[in-house]
Amino acid sequence: MNHRFVITGGPGGGKSTILSALAKRGYHGVPESARRIIKERLAAGLTPRPDPEAFAHEILRSDIKKYRELRAYDHPVFFDRGVLDALYMLDEAQALTSNEISQYVSQFPYNGIVFLLPPWEEIYTTDSERDQTFEESVDVFEGMRTWYSEWGYETLEVPRGTPDERVSFMLQRVNSP
Template sequence: MLSEVERFIVITGGPGSGKSTLIDHLREAGFSGSREAGRAIIQDQTAIGGRALPWHDPDLFAELMLSWELRSYSGAMARTAPVFFDRGIPDIIGYLRLEGRPVPAHLHTAARTFRYHRRVFIAPPWPEIYERDAERGQSPAEAERTYASMVATYPEYGYELVELPRLPVEERARFVTDHLR
């Protein structure tokens, strides 16, 4: 049986780079996967008129993302097969830094405590597939800055980044599963 660290695989990168599409494809292939915290929180907060939105209260938004990620992590512990995470706890740190916000000590503690596979897959900016939608209001330039923030943040916590190729989703999925063997 694989340990949590070996089973918990993060796919990160900037918005609109194909992360969620890849995780959806891996789910269809029989793997488990988490939903992206930020997108789900934006949907929920918008539906209830909440203020934990990145454009209203980025610090509260980050706290809700942390709560979401901790719950996703806890839920994944009950599984014995690999679980693909649509972003991880270090993404929240990268987000706060990108926004010029302070990173609370408990967030650093969470990133050091709740560990993922040492190889983190990162999706590079992909302008040809980038689209804005109701939850993704960032410009392509902001998406590139988000990518750069993740490139800087994950290695600080001991992760090795593996860049995903800009290929059709089936080939991207095969790239990921081949790298985990």
């Protein structure tokens, strides 16, 4: 069984909060790459993001490194976004061929269930690393739903609720036969 689980969706859906709540229950989580990259760029006095293609390539390199660092786990590990998220960005920028994307998808598989956090306007905020509008968050959410499905993943929408309720929902699915 592949114990690498992706948590994805649009910006501001609660992915980082869910990762923290999972950590409190003893689960290993892998933070998203984009926030770290943006923080580093801002600290260096650069714009938050380079052009979309360069940004997506940088995220992809980081996500692949994180994936490879976690060789074999016999218990669930949760990724705040996965390699496929970066591939989506590169596909949107028309920076990779379908064949190249397919090779990446087969080299870096995740569990067949992908947890999709829906846009949630009541909790949506912007900050120095998240400058997208709520409408852009909705677009990314829909894109992720379609993208992961196209690559054979089952997207499971996590209902809105407290972080504990959302984590319980996810773990119920992870631990079911």
